[in-house]
Amino acid sequence: MSAVKYFIEQNTRKLKVDEFLARELNSAGYGGVEIRKMPTRTEVIIHASRPGVVIGRRGSKIRELTDILEHDYGIPNAQVEVAEIENPWLNAQVMASRLARQLERGVRFRRMAYWILRRVMRAGAYGCEIIVKGKLSSRRARYQKFRQATIAKTGEPAELFVDEADDIAVLKPGVIGVKVRIMKPDVKLPGVVHVKKPKPKKPEELELVKAPEEVEEAPPEAEAIEAELEGITDIEDLKELEELDALDLVEEAPPAAEPASDEEVKPSEEPSQADEAAQEEEKDSPVADKESLEELDGLGTEGGE
Numbered sequence: 001m002s003a004v005k006y007f008i009e010q011n012t013r014k015l016k017v018d019e020f021l022a023r024e025l026n027s028a029g030y031g032g033v034e035i036r037k038m039p040t041r042t043e044v045i046i047h048a049s050r051p052g053v054v055i056g057r058r059g060s061k062i063r064e065l066t067d068i069l070e071h072d073y074g075i076p077n078a079q080v081e082v083a084e085i086e087n088p089w090l091n092a093q094v095m096a097s098r099l100a101r102q103l104e105r106g107v108r109f110r111r112m113a114y115w116i117l118r119r120v121m122r123a124g125a126y127g128c129e130i131i132v133k134g135k136l137s138s139r140r141a142r143y144q145k146f147r148q149a150t151i152a153k154t155g156e157p158a159e160l161f162v163d164e165a166d167d168i169a170v171l172k173p174g175v176i177g178v179k180v181r182i183m184k185p186d187v188k189l190p191g192v193v194h195v196k197k198p199k200p201k202k203p204e205e206l207e208l209v210k211a212p213e214e215v216e217e218a219p220p221e222a223e224a225i226e227a228e229l230e231g232i233t234d235i236e237d238l239k240e241l242e243e244l245d246a247l248d249l250v251e252e253a254p255p256a257a258e259p260a261s262d263e264e265v266k267p268s269e270e271p272s273q274a275d276e277a278a279q280e281e282e283k284d285s286p287v288a289d290k291e292s293l294e295e296l297d298g299l300g301t302e303g304g305e
Helices: 003-024 051-055 057-071 092-104 109-122 155-161 220-230 235-249 262-284 290-304
Strands: 030-037 042-048 078-084 127-134 142-149 162-170 175-183
Touching: 003 030, 003 057, 030 092, 042 051, 051 057, 051 078, 057 078, 092 109, 092 127, 092 162, 092 175, 109 127, 109 142, 109 175, 155 162
Parallel strands: 042 078
Antiparallel strands: 030 042, 127 142, 127 175, 162 175
């Protein structure tokens, strides 16, 4: 087989697989397929906005797709994988499929087309165009375009930067075709000058300067202490300074009297203890004085007479 026939066969098979998956995974937000030939297997990567629908309950749907791709489309050792689309609003296939399904449900084409156009531009697209063809509002077929911003139609920018997709909606009057073109964001078109925004300048910080009258001069003693501390780097010197500071903070106590000898202290203590005992006895005893006794004797003699 020549190289030309080989590539034609591969592209034809990919187109058939794409059409089959678009019909089968219509409700899953199908966004395209990639087929990669590996030494031991063939990887089939399906892009969808809702991967859970593609996988199915306990992987039943993905096993069914694998068998169909191997037997009906001749893909050897097919390994199906599902990749979620990060931003479905920038995928033309998803938007075309969504518009076609809404037309089949009976939604008016103008309302749905404008709604999708606004959502695509809000997602950050550089430009978007939607074309609807068929029996829209009369017996005769016609087409209507909905476009916003810039869309490249020819040349290399149209091939590199524009995502294009088609879909159909089957209605009672007939088939309506839908075509969506989306120009991805961050596109650098040839001949268009992009001016970078200047960096914002930092606001100048205002420094408050005191008036010369308000400036207080530091005392010379504090300056001398700071100068001494600047040259100290040893831990022992710092400890000595802390000890000196502690000593300065302690107030000087008045000079204490010279302690007396033991012989002089003892007698002074004994009379004090005796006096205290005598005072306690006087308080306890009802009669503690001679004069009080004489008064009692006098009272007793007067009573006898």
